[in-house]
Amino acid sequence: MTHFGSNTLHVSLVALPDAVISTLAGILDVMNGAALMGLGDAKAQPPFQIDIVGERAGPLPLASGVPIEVQKSIDDIESTDIVIVPSVLLASGGWQKGRYPRLVAWLQRMHARGAMLCSACSGVFLLAETGIFDGKDATVHFGYADAFTTLYPSVTVHPERVLVISGLREELVCSGASTTWHDMVLYLTARHAGATTAQAVARMFALQWHQDGLAPYIVFEGKSDHGDGEVLSAQQWLAQHFSVAKPVEEMIKRSKLAERTFKRRFTAATGIAPLEYTQRLRIEDAKRRLERTDASIDEISWRVGYEDPAFFRRLFKRTTGMAPGAYRKRFCIPEFARS
Template identity: 70%
Template sequence: MQSGADQVVSRPLHVSLVAIPEAVVSTLSGIFDVMNAFAVLPAASDVLGGRAPFKVEIVGTSAEPLELASRLPITVQRSISSLDHTDIVIVPSVLLPSRGWQKGRYPELVEWVGAMHSRGALICSACSGLFLLAETGLFDGMDATVHFGYAEAFRTSFPQVPVHPERVLVVCGRREELISSGASMTWHDLVLYLIARHAGASAAQAIARFFALQWHQDGLAPYIVFEGRRDHGDTAIQTAQEWLSSHFSVANPIEEMFRHAGLTERTFKRRFTQATGVSPIAYVQRLRVEDAKRRLERTDAPVDEISWEVGYEEPAFFRRLFKRMTGLTPGSYRRRFRVPDYARPSKS
């Protein structure tokens, strides 16, 4: 990739922010406001000497009022039928219904995105916007990221697209033109990346300060809650999982598990891994770390005490394991996720 200085453009880049009924208004409006800030906020405009690097428009299949997923209406400013060129396409977060993503609902949009890509546009998804973009086939075989809560549903719908929900931002393609961001507020990272790429690092830093946006530099692993797979249909393994859910802190839990399952150790380990997708020891470790995360968030207990309560006698080993699985030390995790003092109800 070229440096930020090399990427700065001399004309405003046209940004097409795609609106569909499933779109989440907070993501759509947030992206619009931040990328449009250079055009409407003097403090942002001054960074680039009064020049606005982007012209942002909300686009859709027709230019008219549209009710989004939260039933809040917005106005689609421009129909895609009137757009034969755009520089950046962004599909914001979408809210999946209980039945999952329904393919084929927006053939005009899918065809239009493919055409814009062939004419040089960057194609970007924020969070679950990847569901719509995956229908174009552009992401087939390309690494991408999506909200971790939708990762399994996405893999089921689009097995040809490798997704990494623990990653904040993934940039791929021959021209680095296929860009996806992960869970929810990582649209901050997407927008700051686009600003840095096309207006320079200084502009991105200024916007981050003005809006108090944050780069999620530690990744998304700290945010992901582990829930062991239970829909595999192996009754013996399900029995072991149910027992483990309240006994993960005991000594030698794996030995106890295969006894409860009524299987030999070798058979149990093979069937457990096949059913859940992780080895028994990894499953135990994830349950223990998940419980430790809750204790760090909700109590003032020392880390050494928490280590012992979740099943580890050696605090040093627990600290290393916690850092490896979450990307943060226990102390850093507590500082980030516990409710700050100023937000706690007054004890008086």
């Protein structure tokens, strides 16, 4: 049997109108898992006591319209051990700062009184309003990374990372895209209740750590809103012809620009050099072929423009963090799900 420690930590799980119910409810259930599933000594205190907190107690409709019961108002909480902001749904206009001044002030007070501040996915948008993350590292859903950087340029974000722990006391914890909240909850469980308890919870809920990071999930989309027509024309050509031999040389010829000028303008406009841009397009095409076809890795290497399969394998792993075969196993549609 797993034995809990003698001290139960108080967890404040923040409910706000933008919150995603699946993340909030999932965090609640998994952090309660050790107690609910009887994983520990029945006589021992559970590792966490979790309250759903918000600006006021009572029912609160979340982003999907489904209501959840806020158990405690933040006005009634003088201190807490861990605060978790679940993922929030960003509307078409993006995150609007300044809508939750009472929550932001409460988060600042809780941190000043020793609380850990944790976010799942896009929940870091709210935490960043406190200013506590300025000059520190964080992660956020890769689809929101640009928007986050625009709003909070003082925070260094790593969207490819599953979990980022920062702060002088390691009290600032962020998880990345979507279900990486699993990793955050397992980390908190291991940190405060022990590795054995975390492993038992992971087995009970069939959770897996995202040990390969999030790079395999990120789809490369080259920047195109840069305003350089010459570079945009080259990008459009390359999107259809990336597999040809020496595509960078061909782009330069088509542009009628000097080689140095073309490379400088391309890098300035897109943020990456032409050769790396070409490689990213080729790897994206290879990913789709691995996901959707039964073609051999050597054939896919040739199809996307690489005659040396060994070089292709090295480049693929360097770019995605996974070998091509492992990527196919992870992302291909299972046989039973194919029509």
